[in-house]
Amino acid sequence: MALDDIARRGLVLLGCGKMGGAMLEGWLARGLPPASVWVLDPAPPEGLGPRGVHLNEDPPARPAVALVAVKPQMMDTALPRLAGLTGPDTLVISVAAGTPLSRFETAFGAETPVIRAMPNTPAAVGAGISAIIGNAAAREAHLALAEELLSAVGQVVRLAHEDQMDAVTGVSGSGPAYVFHMIEALAQAGEAEGLARDLAMALARATVAGAGALAAQSEESAETLRRNVTSPGGTTAAGLEVLMDEAQGLPPLMRRTVAAAAARARELRDG
Secondary structure: OOOOHHHHHHEEEEOOOOOHHHHHHHHHHHHOHHHEEEEEEEOOOOOOOOOEEEOOOOOOOOOOEEEEEEOOOHHHHHHHHHHOOOOOOOOOOOEEEEOOOOHHHHHHOOOOEEEEOOHHHHHHOOOOOEEEEOOOOOHHHHHHHHHHHHHHHHEEEEOOOOHHHHHHHHHOOOHHHHHHHHHHHHHHHHHHHOOOHHHHHHHHHHHHHHHHHHHOOOOOOHHHHHOOOOOOOOOHHHHHHHEEEEEEEHHHHHHHHHHHHHHHHHHHHHH
């Protein structure tokens, strides 16, 4: 199974919101023919039809891939739209948070290969990261295909166990919101030191974005990068002394933050 098989047999995208739309744009940019894509969504983005995508039309009987990109609370009404389309020859990929593999096996049968993925919102600019795990019916070829599809919006990593998905949710799934809040907090701290609001926000946004880009492009570890910009007894060292405090600094706060998000993910998974 490869992308040419998708072009021949078709891909069904169930849900075309921000995440589904970002992936679709990535696939089309990589050369997937629009006529090979069927989008099922009650309120799809404008302009899809004229681009040649099949919009809310009857999909092929046995598509190569059916990708589920709807919110978890919509599963009960959305999944029946794929009834009769899936089976051993169709790979089901889910990017729905908190929905376990067993939910799809119940809906489509244990013989259907299913891959659960957790992407994050930077996928909208091609800078996301997705973690994937497959059920027992998912073979190496299925995992490789899922990686190829998801790599259109960023990096892809594989998990060893599905239970790890809750931690992934707490780290990378919810993580962009933590970073956005850090920008807010850094800008507010700049205001408190006398900077105008717009200037403080411009400095904070550019600093976080630039540091992230440097971390992504550098082969050095985050610890090494931190040390490289920290002169003994300097201003950065003074700030880090507060931020790295073992009792009240960022490390214990981040542990509690990720733990809370992961715990909520488990609650959603278990109903």
